[in-house]
Amino acid sequence: MSKIxxxxxxxxxxxxxxxxxxxxxxxxxxxxxxxxxxxxxxSAGTFYHYFENKSDLIIELFALIDDYFEENVLDRLNSExxxxxxIIFCKGFVEYVTMVxxxxxxxxxxxxxxxxxxxxxEETERVVYRELHKIIIRGQEKGxxxxxYSSRRLVDMILVMIRGYTFDWGRRExxxxxxxxxxxxxxLFVKSLKANEQIKF
Amino acid sequence: MSKIxxxxxxxxxxxxxxxxxxxxxxxxxxxxxxxxxxxxxxSAGTFYHYFENKSDLIIELFALIDDYFEENVLDRLNSExxxxxxIIFCKGFVEYVTMVxxxxxxxxxxxxxxxxxxxxxEETERVVYRELHKIIIRGQEKGxxxxxYSSRRLVDMILVMIRGYTFDWGRRExxxxxxxxxxxxxxLFVKSLKANEQIKF
Amino acid sequence: MSKIxxxxxxxxxxxxxxxxxxxxxxxxxxxxxxxxxxxxxxSAGTFYHYFENKSDLIIELFALIDDYFEENVLDRLNSExxxxxxIIFCKGFVEYVTMVxxxxxxxxxxxxxxxxxxxxxEETERVVYRELHKIIIRGQEKGxxxxxYSSRRLVDMILVMIRGYTFDWGRRExxxxxxxxxxxxxxLFVKSLKANEQIKF
Amino acid sequence: MSKIxxxxxxxxxxxxxxxxxxxxxxxxxxxxxxxxxxxxxxSAGTFYHYFENKSDLIIELFALIDDYFEENVLDRLNSExxxxxxIIFCKGFVEYVTMVxxxxxxxxxxxxxxxxxxxxxEETERVVYRELHKIIIRGQEKGxxxxxYSSRRLVDMILVMIRGYTFDWGRRExxxxxxxxxxxxxxLFVKSLKANEQIKF
DNA sequence: GATGAATGAGTGTTCATTCAT
DNA sequence: CATGAATGAACACTCATTCAT
Numbered sequence: 108m109s110k111i112x113x114x115x116x117x118x119x120x121x122x123x124x125x126x127x128x129x130x131x132x133x134x135x136x137x138x139x140x141x142x143x144x145x146x147x148x149x150s151a152g153t154f155y156h157y158f159e160n161k162s163d164l165i166i167e168l169f170a171l172i173d174d175y176f177e178e179n180v181l182d183r184l185n186s187e188x189x190x191x192x193x194i195i196f197c198k199g200f201v202e203y204v205t206m207v208x209x210x211x212x213x214x215x216x217x218x219x220x221x222x223x224x225x226x227x228x229e230e231t232e233r234v235v236y237r238e239l240h241k242i243i244i245r246g247q248e249k250g251x252x253x254x255x256y257s258s259r260r261l262v263d264m265i266l267v268m269i270r271g272y273t274f275d276w277g278r279r280e281x282x283x284x285x286x287x288x289x290x291x292x293x294x295l296f297v298k299s300l301k302a303n304e305q306i307k308f
Numbered sequence: 309m310s311k312i313x314x315x316x317x318x319x320x321x322x323x324x325x326x327x328x329x330x331x332x333x334x335x336x337x338x339x340x341x342x343x344x345x346x347x348x349x350x351s352a353g354t355f356y357h358y359f360e361n362k363s364d365l366i367i368e369l370f371a372l373i374d375d376y377f378e379e380n381v382l383d384r385l386n387s388e389x390x391x392x393x394x395i396i397f398c399k400g401f402v403e404y405v406t407m408v409x410x411x412x413x414x415x416x417x418x419x420x421x422x423x424x425x426x427x428x429x430e431e432t433e434r435v436v437y438r439e440l441h442k443i444i445i446r447g448q449e450k451g452x453x454x455x456x457y458s459s460r461r462l463v464d465m466i467l468v469m470i471r472g473y474t475f476d477w478g479r480r481e482x483x484x485x486x487x488x489x490x491x492x493x494x495x496l497f498v499k500s501l502k503a504n505e506q507i508k509f
Numbered sequence: 510m511s512k513i514x515x516x517x518x519x520x521x522x523x524x525x526x527x528x529x530x531x532x533x534x535x536x537x538x539x540x541x542x543x544x545x546x547x548x549x550x551x552s553a554g555t556f557y558h559y560f561e562n563k564s565d566l567i568i569e570l571f572a573l574i575d576d577y578f579e580e581n582v583l584d585r586l587n588s589e590x591x592x593x594x595x596i597i598f599c600k601g602f603v604e605y606v607t608m609v610x611x612x613x614x615x616x617x618x619x620x621x622x623x624x625x626x627x628x629x630x631e632e633t634e635r636v637v638y639r640e641l642h643k644i645i646i647r648g649q650e651k652g653x654x655x656x657x658y659s660s661r662r663l664v665d666m667i668l669v670m671i672r673g674y675t676f677d678w679g680r681r682e683x684x685x686x687x688x689x690x691x692x693x694x695x696x697l698f699v700k701s702l703k704a705n706e707q708i709k710f
Numbered sequence: 711m712s713k714i715x716x717x718x719x720x721x722x723x724x725x726x727x728x729x730x731x732x733x734x735x736x737x738x739x740x741x742x743x744x745x746x747x748x749x750x751x752x753s754a755g756t757f758y759h760y761f762e763n764k765s766d767l768i769i770e771l772f773a774l775i776d777d778y779f780e781e782n783v784l785d786r787l788n789s790e791x792x793x794x795x796x797i798i799f800c801k802g803f804v805e806y807v808t809m810v811x812x813x814x815x816x817x818x819x820x821x822x823x824x825x826x827x828x829x830x831x832e833e834t835e836r837v838v839y840r841e842l843h844k845i846i847i848r849g850q851e852k853g854x855x856x857x858x859y860s861s862r863r864l865v866d867m868i869l870v871m872i873r874g875y876t877f878d879w880g881r882r883e884x885x886x887x888x889x890x891x892x893x894x895x896x897x898l899f900v901k902s903l904k905a906n907e908q909i910k911f
Numbered sequence: 912g913a914t915g916a917a918t919g920a921g922t923g924t925t926c927a928t929t930c931a932t
Numbered sequence: 933c934a935t936g937a938a939t940g941a942a943c944a945c946t947c948a949t950t951c952a953t
Contacts, residue, residue, distance in 0.1 A: 111915090118916090140944060150918050155945065157916095256492070263476075264493045271472015275464075291457070292465045299499040341927060351935045352928080362927065513936090520937090542923060552939050553924075559937095563923065658894070665878075666895045673874015677866075693859070694867045701901040743948060753914045754949080764948065 119157050122147050123167055131208040173234040175203045181238060189246030190297045194290065196239055197269050201289045204273045209281040212273050239265060246300075253302045261300065268296065320358050323348050324368050332409040374435040376404045382439060390447030391498045395491065397440055398470050402490045405474045410482040413474055440466060447501075454503045462501065469497065521559050524549050525569050533610040575636040577605045583640060591648030592699045596692065598641055599671050603691045606675045611683040641667060648702075655704045663702065670698065722760050725750050726770050734811040776837040778806045784841060792849030793900045799842055800872050800896045804888045807876045812884040815876055842868060849903075856905045864903065871895065 125147040130138050140161060144154050158164045180199030184192045204212045240262050246252030252261070269289055276285045326348040331339050341362060345355050359365045381400030385393045405413045441463050447453030453462070470490055477486040527549040532540050542563060546556050560566045582601030586594045642664050648654030654663070671691055678687045728750040733741050743764060747757050761767045783802030787795045807815045843865050849855030855864070872892055879888040 115916090139942080141942090151920095151945075152918050152947080153916070161944065256496075260492075263489075264496070267472045267476045267493070268469055271468045271475065274472065274475055275468045288464075291461070292468070295457075295465070295500045296497055299496045340925085352937095353930080353935050354933080356928070357933070517937090541921080543921085554926080554940065555938050557924070558939095658898075662894075665891075666898070669874045669878045669895070670871055673870045673877065676874065676877055677870045690866075693863070694870070697859075697867070697902045698899055701898045742946085744946095754916095755914050755951085756912080758949070759912070 115157075119167070122149070122154065122157060123164065123171075126164060127168070127207065171207075172200075172203055175199075175206075176234050176238065179203075184238070184242065189242050189249060189251050190300065192242045193239070193246075193265065193297050193300075194293055196242060197265065197293045198286060198290055200235070200269050201273060201285045204276070205281075205285050209277050212277045212281075236262060236266070247302075250302050252300050265293070265296075268292065316358070320368070323350070323355070323358060324365065327365060328369065328408070372408075373401075373404055376400075376407075377435050377439065380404075385439070385443065390443050390450060390452050391501065393443045394440070394447075394466065394498050394501075395494055397443060398466065398494045399487060399491055401436070401470050402474060402486045405477070406482075406486050410478050413478045413482075437463060437467070448503075451503050453501050466494070466497075469493065517559075521569070524551070524556065524559060525566065525573075528566060529570065529609065573609075574602075574605055577601075577608075578636050578640065581605075586640070586644065591644050591651060591653050592702065594644045595641070595648075595667065595699050595702075596695055598644060599667065599695045600688060600692055602637070602671050603675060603687045606678070607683075607687050611679050638664060638668070649704075652704050654702050667695070667698075670694065718760070722770070725752070725757070725760060726767065729767060730771065730810070774810075775803075775806055778802075778809075779837050779841065782806075787841070787845065792845050792852060792854050793903065795845045796842070796849075796868065796900050796903075797893065797896055799845060800868065801889060801893055803838070803872050804876060804892045807879070808884075808888050812880050815880045815884075839865060839869070850905075853905050855903050868896070868899075871899065 122143065126138070126143045129142055129146050133142065140151060140154055143164075144151055147154075158167075176199060179202075180196065183195050183199065186192050186195065240258060243252060243258040243261050247254055247258060256264075272285065272289045272292065276283065276288075323344065327339070327344045330343055330347050334343065341352060341355055344365075345352050348355075359368075377400060381397065381404075384396050384400065387393050387396065441459060444453060444459040444462050448455055448459060457465075473486065473490045473493065477484065477489075524545065528540070528545045531544060531548050535544070542553060542556055545566070546553055549556075560569075578601060582598065582605075585597050585601065588594050588597065642660060645654060645660040645663050649656055649660060658666075674687065674691045674694065678685065678690075725746065729741070729746045732745055732749050736745065743754060743757055746767075747754050750757075761770075779802060783799065783806075786798050786802065789795050789798065843861060846855060846861040846864050850857055850861060859867075875888065875892045875895065879886065879891075
């Protein structure tokens with residue numbers, strides 16, 4: 108990559124970062140271009156030099172979780188027990204959410220659909236979905252995870268759960284330990300995913 | 309209640325209803341006071357006769373689920389098996405969400421925090437929370453539900469899950485059967501809540 | 510018409526008038542909503558209370574020439590010689606243009622199409638077109654005007670000419686007597702419209 | 711002319727050409743420097759190397775009709791009947807307009823005044839004006855054209871007419887045959903220019 | 912010569928809310 | 933009780949132009 112393109116991307120990243128911080132202060136609803144420009148020390152025109160429009164910035168924010176997963180989570184998914192991998196995966200997700208903060212997590216959760224309806228079908232292409240799906244399939248093949256539900260249904264269930272927690276955490280302004288709570292819930296849940304499990308009374 | 313107050317309340321309800329329908333058409337983001345006035349056949353001034361401000365109207369929308377629970381769900385919670393009651397409870401919740409439609413469900417989920425931060429502490433007072441809590445406690449007392457987690461924690465988990473599904477369903481514009489999916493997930497989950505369960509391999 | 514509606518229309522007219530004057534000072538290109546509001550002593554919101562958008566105001570400006578014709582020109586079209594009526598008609602047109610001033614005449618000429626493409630087909634419905642058409646037809650029926658060209662073609666030619674002059678006059682910032690010049694030209698032109706004319710050398 | 715200057719002019723011409731094509735696509739109102747740069751494969755900075763500002767480019771566009779006249783029309787003005795030469799002249803004008811397309815013709819017509827107020831006095835110096843003036847004078851000297859009006863007045867009238875048609879044609883998005891219509895009108899008009907004509911009834 | 916990042920005043924438009932009638 | 937004219941700050945976004953590299 109040329110020096111120039113590199114500089115461009117760096118500035119983009121810089122603006123995104125500033126916007127993120129800002130959002131954690133004022134909330135998403137209150138986030139305006141003018142404010143982003145102010146905290147970034149740029150003019151409105153410059154913002155539009157780097158982003159086509161406001162949505163563009165928003166969408167950029169989503170892509171970041173994929174980067175995080177690829178850099179920090181994927182190589183930790185190395186347990187022989189795929190149920191454990193599910194737990195590691197979920198922890199990775201909420202660790203990221205904790206890291207980016209309450210406001211951005213609200214955004215990730217609540218604004219996604221509004222800004223990228225057409226991207227919904229691409230969801231299964233995204234790293235987060237794909238990697239969890241791989242785990243489930245491996246688990247089913249190894250006989251660790253029940254075949255009662257299709258792998259896709261299970262992926263959906265788990266994603267819904269951790270997104271639900273993320274959302275709730277945002278709703279409560281980050282007032283509890285998201286990682287711990289999610290881990291508890293997901294640990295509880297994966298028990299019921301075991302293949303051929305029998306529950307004795 | 310005086311005749312006048314009664315009439316007042318009736319008109320309030322009327323406006324809320326109109327606003328609800330409207331929102332299911334145009335979405336929450338696109339909902340304006342002017343539009344609400346138009347479909348309700350009132351003027352802007354009149355709106356502010358009945359509601360202090362826009363938030364006031366929004367908040368009103370939330371109260372309705374409690375009414376629904378009291379009228380339609382509570383008397384169905386009569387199984388001896390409290391795990392079954394949990395499932396009935398959750399179904400009641402998502403039935404309501406399905407009934408009110410995608411847009412309002414989005415609202416219920418995503419706008420709640422923004423508009424009623426101060427009401428969060430009152431959450432445990434609300435019918436939905438209180439009734440689910442009762443079920444869990446009874447289940448624990450009967451030895452049907454594990455004591456590993458506190459009743460409050462379990463209530464939280466379950467509410468997070470069904471809200472998560474509700475939220476996801478809205479995100480996907482109501483494209484799947486919310487009741488069925490939620491039931492599957494919650495049925496799976498409650499298995500792991502059984503007291504003293506042991507999973508054999 | 511109710512008192513209220515009357516007041517509404519009066520204010521609309523008031524704003525249009527102010528906008529017109531303004532335009533004669535700053536030109537059309539420089540005309541902004543903000544300026545219109547300033548000279549009218551209203552807020553931006555109020556402008557949009559009376560006009561849906563900027564184009565709305567523009568279109569309103571065009572309708573005025575029809576009013577002028579109905580009130581001031583039509584009853585002067587009473588010559589037995591329809592060729593004279595054509596001249597009277599054209600004078601009426603440019604008198605109006607002179608009256609409204611250079612800038613608005615520029616607008617009438619140059620911005621019309623951009624803002625009302627869909628209205629072009631309705632042009633033949635407008636007073637100006639219709640009345641001129643009537644004159645030509647009467648002239649042809651009386652044997653005063655040639656049948657060599659259809660009445661519509663002749664209407665088009667004449668309108669093109671007087672619009673052309675109007676346009677030129679605006680171009681030159683109203684530096685000559687539009688009425689006199691147009692009269693000369695049109696007087697010359699109508700000679701060649703005479704039925705069965707023979708030119709001797 | 712030095713090699714360098716030549717190269718400069720070539721690039722100027724190149725940019726003007728690209729801008730012209732672009733305008734026929736997007737219209738004048740939608741024409742931005744950025745777009746011109748894009749289609750020309752240059753940067754904004756480079757544009758300002760070759761043109762002082764946007765108006766500069768616009769003005770350049772007008773000069774072209776003179777070139778066209780000198781190269782394509784002047785040598786066709788060789789009829790003994792100067793009234794015929796007027797018709798040939800007018801056809802040449804509208805042929806050019808047809809050639810350059812609707813958008814540029816709109817520009818030629820409507821933007822000229824706004825951008826070159828100071829050039830108006832120079833108009834009589836321009837090829838188009840000068841050549842038509844020569845025809846009229848020759849016609850008057852030959853006794854073919856009336857002396858009732860000064861040669862300058864007649865030039866003005868004719869230019870106003872053909873510009874009027876050009877303008878109307880642009881207004882209607884080039885929906886009719888400009889050359890044919892103009893020829894009809896001008897043929898009709900020149901009849902009334904004949905010297906000593908008498909119209910018998 | 913050429914680049915393109917940066918500017919910033921300006922645009923049309925929105926909308927919750929107020930208040931005189 | 934009800935109206936709707938009026939507000940005005942705020943919004944996302946544009947674009948001709950400049951200038952350091």
